[in-house]
Amino acid sequence: MLEPIRHILQRQRVVLASASERRQRLLSSIGVEFESISSNFLENLPKESFSHPIEYVKENAKQKAIDVWRQLAGNGGHRPDLIIGCDTVVTLDDDIYEKPKDTEDAIRILSRLSAHKHVVYTGVALVTHGTNQSSSSSVADTVCASASSHASSGDSDDGPEDYVVTTFHEGTDVYMTELSDQMIKSYVSTGEPMDKAGAYGIQGIGATLVESIRGDYFNVVGLPLHRLSKELYHMYVE
Amino acid sequence: MLEPIRHILQRQRVVLASASERRQRLLSSIGVEFESISSNFLENLPKESFSHPIEYVKENAKQKAIDVWRQLAGNGGHRPDLIIGCDTVVTLDDDIYEKPKDTEDAIRILSRLSAHKHVVYTGVALVTHGTNQSSSSSVADTVCASASSHASSGDSDDGPEDYVVTTFHEGTDVYMTELSDQMIKSYVSTGEPMDKAGAYGIQGIGATLVESIRGDYFNVVGLPLHRLSKELYHMYVE
Numbered sequence: 189m190l191e192p193i194r195h196i197l198q199r200q201r202v203v204l205a206s207a208s209e210r211r212q213r214l215l216s217s218i219g220v221e222f223e224s225i226s227s228n229f230l231e232n233l234p235k236e237s238f239s240h241p242i243e244y245v246k247e248n249a250k251q252k253a254i255d256v257w258r259q260l261a262g263n264g265g266h267r268p269d270l271i272i273g274c275d276t277v278v279t280l281d282d283d284i285y286e287k288p289k290d291t292e293d294a295i296r297i298l299s300r301l302s303a304h305k306h307v308v309y310t311g312v313a314l315v316t317h318g319t320n321q322s323s324s325s326s327v328a329d330t331v332c333a334s335a336s337s338h339a340s341s342g343d344s345d346d347g348p349e350d351y352v353v354t355t356f357h358e359g360t361d362v363y364m365t366e367l368s369d370q371m372i373k374s375y376v377s378t379g380e381p382m383d384k385a386g387a388y389g390i391q392g393i394g395a396t397l398v399e400s401i402r403g404d405y406f407n408v409v410g411l412p413l414h415r416l417s418k419e420l421y422h423m424y425v426e
Numbered sequence: 427m428l429e430p431i432r433h434i435l436q437r438q439r440v441v442l443a444s445a446s447e448r449r450q451r452l453l454s455s456i457g458v459e460f461e462s463i464s465s466n467f468l469e470n471l472p473k474e475s476f477s478h479p480i481e482y483v484k485e486n487a488k489q490k491a492i493d494v495w496r497q498l499a500g501n502g503g504h505r506p507d508l509i510i511g512c513d514t515v516v517t518l519d520d521d522i523y524e525k526p527k528d529t530e531d532a533i534r535i536l537s538r539l540s541a542h543k544h545v546v547y548t549g550v551a552l553v554t555h556g557t558n559q560s561s562s563s564s565v566a567d568t569v570c571a572s573a574s575s576h577a578s579s580g581d582s583d584d585g586p587e588d589y590v591v592t593t594f595h596e597g598t599d600v601y602m603t604e605l606s607d608q609m610i611k612s613y614v615s616t617g618e619p620m621d622k623a624g625a626y627g628i629q630g631i632g633a634t635l636v637e638s639i640r641g642d643y644f645n646v647v648g649l650p651l652h653r654l655s656k657e658l659y660h661m662y663v664e
Contacts, residue, residue, distance in 0.1 A: 189603065189605070189609050189613075189634045189635060190631070190634055191609065191612030191613055191615070191616065191631075192606075192608050192609060192612055194612075217629070217630060217631075217633065218630075218631050218633055218634050219616075219631055360638075365427065365652065365656070367427070368430075370429075370430050371427050371429065371430060374429030374430055374432075375427075375429055377429070378429065378457075390643075391455070392455060392456075393428070393429075393455075393456050393457055395455065395456055395644055395651040395652065396427045396428055396456050396651055396652055396655035397427060397652070398642070398652055399642070399652055400598075400640065400641045400642055400652075401639065401640075401641075401642075401643060402638065402639075402640045403638045403639075404636070404637070404638055404639075405628075405639060405643035406633055413633040413634055414603065414633065414634055414635070414636055414637055414638075417634035418603070
């Protein structure tokens with residue numbers, strides 16, 4: 189659904205605030221041209237201070253995107269037009285699972301997910317110039333920042349803090365099959381779980397462990413492609 | 427879930443009866459080593475003679491796999507141990523959608539799918555030697571063929587017709603977003619719909635058109651990876 193706005197997107201400097209190859213592949217797969225810049229945000233927010241994992245992933249996504257905005261907007265170079273930040277977690281009951289600490293942790297997480305439904309949440313933050321406004325047809329949250337303590341860069345009308353942040357999230361239910369101890373240990377021994385939230389990669393060998401999902405598949409991989417496209421469409425459609 | 431039987435699979439000659447790069451990528455993604463051989467089966471079965479699309483895709487999958495079995499089993503070479511055949515269709519109400527005939531047909535199909543739920547069915551057939559038996563814990567259909575009108579090949583104990591066919595299917599619900607005429611035409615102009623059942627590719631730009639799914643995502647791409655792994659696990663587990 190991006191084709192009607194692709195000519196606009198092609199004139200924009202789009203930055204993915206992520207070093208994740210999986211997210212880069214996803215964004216490329218829908219034909220968006222972008223560059224990737226890693227955020228320096230430490231991702232150490234206290235999970236327990238958020239009322240719901242949704243708030244946690246949206247805040248992480250926002251902080252990552254704002255960090256990259258500040259890296260780029262303040263140095264007088266070619267200003268970005270759009271920064272996309274994202275964060276993904278796996279949740280079961282009240283627990284949030286991110287990347288496993290070690291193989292023991294991966295075995296513990298997978299034993300917990302076995303034969304259960306869990307929910308994968310991805311929060312997304314879109315940072316644009318303060319003069320852009322999200323369409324009223326969007327149901328995303330929009331926050332403006334215009335009171336700046338930073339100096340404006342020489343070639344821009346607005347300073348590093350003159351931005352708008354639009355955040356949204358998607359949740360996808362994932363039904364994992366019943367895993368024997370042998371299956372879990374042999375899957376962990378492949379190494380695949382170690383850099384993945386929830387200790388499995390649905391786009392790899394982990395595909396064999398998932399009976400079904402309910403929601404956006406790409407949200408489980410790390411970027412909800414339909415919802416992202418819908419938000420961009422409403423943001424840029426003429 | 428294939429890790430516990432991977433040492434067995436690695437000793438087998440596995441053949442994917444398909445020239446589809448998408449299916450080849452899917453089977454590779456779960457670590458199965460195989461070769462691809464195209465079936466010569468014409469795929470012209472009369473849809474109306476089947477009581478349900480499930481029967482149609484299973485029969486197509488079976489005919490493709492048997493055709494490749496016969497290509498390989500009769501020529502005295504290295505016999506295959508497992509042939510995997512598959513067929514995928516998109517269905518809405520009583521209609522079956524395969525690849526569009528031309529761009530007009532693609533526009534017609536996408537207009538029909540817009541803002542509706544449709545179901546994607548993939549039928550899979552596994553052809554093995556007549557001496558193999560599927561585990562009783564499988565709920566797939568198994569058919570044996572042992573009365574052969576073909577001569578046995580020189581180096582095999584069983585002839586080209588001495589095989590067992592196990593078939594199964596998966597269905598995945600797909601909820602497509604509401605598409606404007608402009609979105610449909612511009613998507614069709616990318617060329618992506620032309621070689622895809624239902625005129626969209628969920629693993630490409632078409633990802634942006636799909637709000638959510640219910641079932642196995644990989645079944646929509648063309649091969650139900652969880653169910654296939656489960657069937658192979660029960661077939662080979664020691």
